[in-house]
Amino acid sequence: MKLPVMPPVAPMLAKAVQTIPPGASYEPKWDGFRSVIFRDGDDVEFGSRNERPMTRYFPELVEAVRRELPERCVVDGEIVIATDTGLDFEALQQRIHPAVSRVTMLSEATPASLIAFDLLALGDDDLTGRPFRERRAALERALADAAPPIHLTPATDDLAEAQRWFVEFEGAGLDGVIAKPWDITYQQDKRVMFKIKHTRTADCVLAGFRWHKTSTDANPLIGSFLLGLYDDSGDLHHVGVVGAFTAARRAELVHELEPLRLRDGESHPWERWSEAQAHTGQRLPGAVSRWNATKDLSFVPLRPERVLEVKYEHMEGTRFRHLAHFVRWRDDRTPASCTYEQLEQPVDFRLDDIVPGLGTRA
The missing domain is CATH 3.30.470.30 (DNA ligase/mRNA capping enzyme)
Known part of the structure; x- marks a missing residue:
């Protein structure tokens, strides 16, 4: 060339x-x-x-x-x-x-x-x-x-x-x-x-977190929040993550989230995340990263009791297309109120009306 x-x-x-x-x-x-x-x-x-x-x-x-x-x-x-x-x-x-x-x-x-x-x-x-x-x-x-x-x-x-x-x-x-x-x-x-x-906002359930890549036993740090929304059937779907925190805030969050960690014998809506068949019909966290097969996508489950408001750009199917951004805690909202119904739905528009022939084969 x-x-x-x-x-x-x-x-x-x-x-x-x-x-x-x-x-x-x-x-x-x-x-x-x-x-x-x-x-x-x-x-x-x-x-x-x-x-x-x-x-x-x-x-x-x-x-x-x-x-x-x-x-x-x-x-x-x-x-x-x-x-x-x-x-x-x-x-x-x-x-x-x-x-x-x-x-x-x-x-x-x-x-x-x-x-x-x-x-x-x-x-x-x-x-x-x-x-x-x-x-x-x-x-x-x-x-x-x-x-x-x-x-x-x-x-x-x-x-x-x-x-x-x-x-x-x-x-x-x-x-x-x-x-x-x-x-x-x-x-x-x-x-x-x-x-x-x-740019839009949504109220989501905090359902778990992942440790930061630099986290150690001596210096634990929260990496990202795992966000959930309920569907009409009452199933909690994993819709995205929030992860832009300062190092100081990551350390503070370890203590803030400790009361939400599961106690012995408690169940979690996503406890079957590691089973491939469990991902059918419900979006769960933890699937293998296709960009980095060695990346650890395991998470620490939390009791889904706390609500946060996040800023997002748009949805792709049932999840946020890009990383969401933390806005504030919403202690005035109940987790059950965090449903897909709150999300703004864009007007349907055909790709063919934007670029004639897009999606067709020669």
Whole structure:
């Protein structure tokens, strides 16, 4: 492979802001795996956010890149899995698997799509030093005839349209809007774009915790809280974690949570978490991490008696898509009142109405 921009490339990043800024190019914020794609003839490589190759996990996209992208190019984009009900990040995570046979099977069962949103190189030309306005125009020309599963992300310079996208597109699994100043060059690992994401709060049951990775017997430290919500049947589901605490607060929490630890003979809604069959029909903590098979995901169960308010961005199915953030204790709320009914439900929106053909196969 010999391109004017060579791997690895650290993708350009966005800083979080509260409102959509005026005077920029606006795009949907896709919820998938960020990837920089390099093609030099038949040689194709998919780089990731951490600059590690992901090529082997998406053989169907390798073939699509050879078929649909210019013969020599470097494209920045997002790998997603599109379904009739929106983006499926959980299915996308399943694609990262060490077994070739499973990767092959999943490439057929849950095929991925590539959403392109920047062009770093074309032919012998390095475009990273050019303003985004020129790169976007070149990307539109380069992908003018591209067919699924390769797609060009929608873009607009209309602020009102971007605000509408922010509200409506969440119903298809997107998690906000990206704003790109027209004059920015491509700056690796720099937060020169802007991201505007949804923020909501929910009252959750504290059902357990994990020890911090630096915790010792001599200096115990809480790592993260395990959060629960009740469904209509009264089952407590694991919906996410809270873990952003200072070292001093982690030490204090050890003593605060001690009265909630189970006594001999007491049961817990998640006591069967280590049994694979127990995860059917109820989301429990403790499944093996597909990113790090050696990571200890065991937890200390607590009597589900205390409620905390957390801030979250959006739901993926029955869980918080990203790490939640602690807001405050809610001692005025009962655990039984912490149900899914409190959560705001975005309006349903079809991916095909955002990008025609997304989710279909060539």
